Amino acid sequence: MRDIVIFVSGSGSNMQRIVEYFRGRGQVCVAKVFCNRPDALALKRAEQFGIPTAVFGKDALYRSDAVLCALQSLSPDLIVLAGFLWKIPENIIHAFPGKIVNIHPALLPRYGGKGMYGEHVHRAVLAHGDTESGITIHYVNENYDEGDIIFQAKCCVDREDTPDTLAKKIHALEYEHFPAVIEKLLIIPK
Numbered sequence: 001m002r003d004i005v006i007f008v009s010g011s012g013s014n015m016q017r018i019v020e021y022f023r024g025r026g027q028v029c030v031a032k033v034f035c036n037r038p039d040a041l042a043l044k045r046a047e048q049f050g051i052p053t054a055v056f057g058k059d060a061l062y063r064s065d066a067v068l069c070a071l072q073s074l075s076p077d078l079i080v081l082a083g084f085l086w087k088i089p090e091n092i093i094h095a096f097p098g099k100i101v102n103i104h105p106a107l108l109p110r111y112g113g114k115g116m117y118g119e120h121v122h123r124a125v126l127a128h129g130d131t132e133s134g135i136t137i138h139y140v141n142e143n144y145d146e147g148d149i150i151f152q153a154k155c156c157v158d159r160e161d162t163p164d165t166l167a168k169k170i171h172a173l174e175y176e177h178f179p180a181v182i183e184k185l186l187i188i189p190k
Helices: 013-022 041-048 058-063 066-074 090-095 118-127 163-185
Strands: 002-008 028-035 053-055 078-081 100-104 132-139 149-156
Touching: 002 013, 002 066, 013 028, 013 041, 013 163, 028 041, 028 066, 041 053, 058 066, 066 090, 078 163, 100 163, 118 163, 132 163, 149 163
Parallel strands: 002 028, 002 078, 028 053, 078 100
Antiparallel strands: 100 132, 132 149
16 A cells, blocks of 8 residues: 655645545555645545545744654655645655655646746746647656656647636646556556
């Protein structure tokens, strides 16, 4: 059995898809969901699946070792950022080298960095007239969206696309590919 923890900030739709993907397979357990917003829908979704949660603020993440210690006590095989909007501090990155992955709603290295998430990314893609977008799953390092790329998937950007329609295409790619890439990273035979 492989244990993962998932960090979220919002609705938790990717978290839910990951949980559903591994449910009943007996190979991966989502040991805990960490969230930086006490009002996030992701917490309710985790509760529906019986997954323990931890809510924390900036002090616990950046000015103490509280989150690091909680992670070390779980000893996860992988830490998955699924819509988590804060930068992971160096103490956690160094404690879990090569074990933290993120999903980004664009084809990195374009449209990455601080403030480039969700609708901001889709608006930038449309403003630049790109004909394709997609997702990037990458390892997390000390800089926003600059870790080694693990996987990318593309979709067409149509002239009539809006940030909302492009977001739907990107979500479809995320739901299809993120759990499967996690499975491959954990080297689970089918």
